[in-house]
Structures are given as C-alpha cells and as structure tokens.
Amino acid sequence: MTDFSEPPGAGAAPASRRPAAGAVGRSAAPRATLGSVAALAGVSKQTVSNVINAPQMVRGNTASRVNAAITQLGYRPHRAAAQLRTRRSRVLGLRIPNRYTDAVFDRFLHALTDAAGALDYRIMLYTADDDTAEIRAYDELLDGWDIDGFVLTGTHPGDERTSYLSGAAVPCVTFGRPWDDSGHHPWVDVDGAAGTRAATEHLISHGHRRIGFLGWPDSSGVGGDRLAGWAGAISAAGLPALEPSRAVNDAHQGRAAAAALLDHTQPTAIVCASDVLALGAISEITARGMEVGRQIAVVGFDDTDISEVSGLSSLAQPLVEVALQSARLIAALLEKPADGPPEHVLLPPTLVTRASSAAFLP
Incomplete structure (x- = not known):
C-alpha cells in the first residue's frame, strides 16, 4: 500500500483546528502522524501500520477504530517510508x-x-x-x-x-x-480472430458472397490472427477465398492495397485489419465513384474516432x-x-x- 503524508483536507480547516481570529504568525495545525492516529484510536503504532499494510492481521472492531481515526485526522501514509521498508x-x-x-x-x-x-x-x-x-x-x-x-x-x-x-x-x-x-x-x-470472424459473418448475413480481406504483412502476428478469423468464416460458409491484399498500417498504403484488391478480386465487401486500412479502402472506393455501404461494404477494426466520424462499422477493442x-x-x-x-x-x-x-x- 502507498505511504505518503499531506495536511488533512484540501480546503478550509475544521473550525476546531482553524487559527483564532487575529492570530499572527501561528503555524498551521500539525500534520497527522502514525503516532497521532494510534493515540486517537487507543492502539499501538504497529497496529496502525498493520491496518494500512496488512489489514487481515487486525480484528474488525480494532481496524474500524483505526480507520475512523485515520479519516478524522486526515492521515495519509508516507510514500518514501513505504519505499524504504518494502524496497519497492x-x-x-x-x-x-x-x-x-x-x-x-x-x-x-x-x-x-x-x-x-x-x-x-x-x-x-x-x-x-x-x-x-x-x-x-x-x-x-x-x-x-x-x-x-x-x-x-x-x-x-x-x-x-x-x-x-x-x-x-x-x-x-x-x-x-x-x-x-x-x-x-x-x-x-483481444481475440482478433473472433472479431474478424464476427465481422465476416455479419457481412454474409447481409447477402455478401465475395468478401475480401485487407490486412497487414505476413510478419504481423496480430495481422495473422485477424486474417484467420476472416478465413475461418469464409470457409465455414463455403464462399470463395479471395486473395487477401496487404499493407503496413498506413492509410495511403492501405488505399493502394485496396485498389489492388478491387482490381484483382472484385469483392462486394472488405474486412480490414484496422480502421486505418479501412480509411484507405474508403478513399479508393469513393475515388472510383462508388458508394461505401451500398455498392461495397467495409468493416474496420479498433473502433477509433475515424470509424465514428466516417460511419465505418468496426470492431471495438475492450x-x-x-x-x-x-x-x-x-x-x-x-x-x-x-x-x-x-x-x-x-x-x-x-x-x-x-x-x-x-x-x-x-
């Protein structure tokens, strides 16, 4: 548990501890200490320390008294002392x-x-x-x-x-x-394969039969996981496995990879490994005079601000x-x-x- 001290309360002090009117040069109320908490609760300093650091060692009624004293005095344990003690x-x-x-x-x-x-x-x-x-x-x-x-x-x-x-x-x-x-x-x-499988099944349920995949290079473990989810859904539905297109996570390169996908496989829908790649795909689709969502569907991954602003369906990571x-x-x-x-x-x-x-x- 953390240990550090500060004056009790961030605002005005309680009336009983507020400097008297007209008092000049009088110091503020002293900071609460382990000893002052122990005195108020009627226990030893070790018991207070146990309540803070190992509460399972202290009986319930005793711990309640100590916690009440901590609250009343505004005591907060001292971080530096804890670091010296625990070496952490x-x-x-x-x-x-x-x-x-x-x-x-x-x-x-x-x-x-x-x-x-x-x-x-x-x-x-x-x-x-x-x-x-x-x-x-x-x-x-x-x-x-x-x-x-x-x-x-x-x-x-x-x-x-x-x-x-x-x-x-x-x-x-x-x-x-x-x-x-x-x-x-x-x-x-995050189970990327489960996500892209759900996205692909969503597109299949909406009538799509030529569903492409825009992913990351082969060296990406995460990209491979997301590719596997798409491939599994395509296989289970008995649909043609269109050759995926790949790019690093960059919108410009994603657009170029989307262009290759559109030219070579003519998909009616594209599942993307990220929202960044999906944005590239949307740019290429609209540049060709086609309407995203009506002529070619697109689903991204990550549910970033890009997806919300652009109306992009996407997989939200928890x-x-x-x-x-x-x-x-x-x-x-x-x-x-x-x-x-x-x-x-x-x-x-x-x-x-x-x-x-x-x-x-x-």
Missing part, C-alpha cells in the same frame, strides 16, 4: 511507440494509468526505437529509477523482450500474446478491460508471485455496425 517504488514502466497512426495506444495508456492508479501504482513512460533499444532501457530504468515491473505492448514473432525480463527476474505483463508460444509471463489480449486486467496481473506478480503457470486473458471485441456495412444490393 510502485512504479511500472511502459514504452511509448515512436510512431503510431491511430488512437489505440493513447486510449490504452489512459486506461492503464487509471487502472494502475486504483491499485496504487504509477506509470513511467519511456521511448525506444526498437526492441534492442528497449532492452537497453530496461537496465537504465531498473538501475536509476527502481522500476518494479514493466507493461509491454506490440508483441510480435521473434520478440526477445519478455525472455530478457524473465531471465533477469523482472516481472512483466504484455498487452498481446507471445507469438513464439513462450509461457513465462502473464498476458492480456481497452479499459485490457488495462484493468493488465494492472491486476502485474500487481499480483509483484505482491504475491503465483506458484502455478502465469495467467492469460483473452477478451472478445465487439462489432459496432454503421452505414458502411449495409446489405448487399446486387
């Missing part, structure tokens, strides 16, 4: 990508900051150009800032970051599965729940390391339908 900083490291083209990471960052704060942890941000630079940053942060653990994003095939942290006995959790099947750390991920689970897992590792295998959490996305995926009109 309650700070988690998170790398900011040097370049990202949508708001997914930003939304996750805000949600993680809230979730970690609710568990009395803080997030320290850092940058790195690639995995090698990020691994170097681990050593610098651990040496200079006593980071307790790390939250990693952007997992990919050949990812060495978690193996490095595991070998150094540094706790971590990842937003994203380990695509190399390593099982040495807990992770939280980023708040991802953040809550990530914070829970890393906190559990730090506070009581598990004896069994690390926990893995796979969450389904939600399909949000808009005008871009209307029924097929032959």
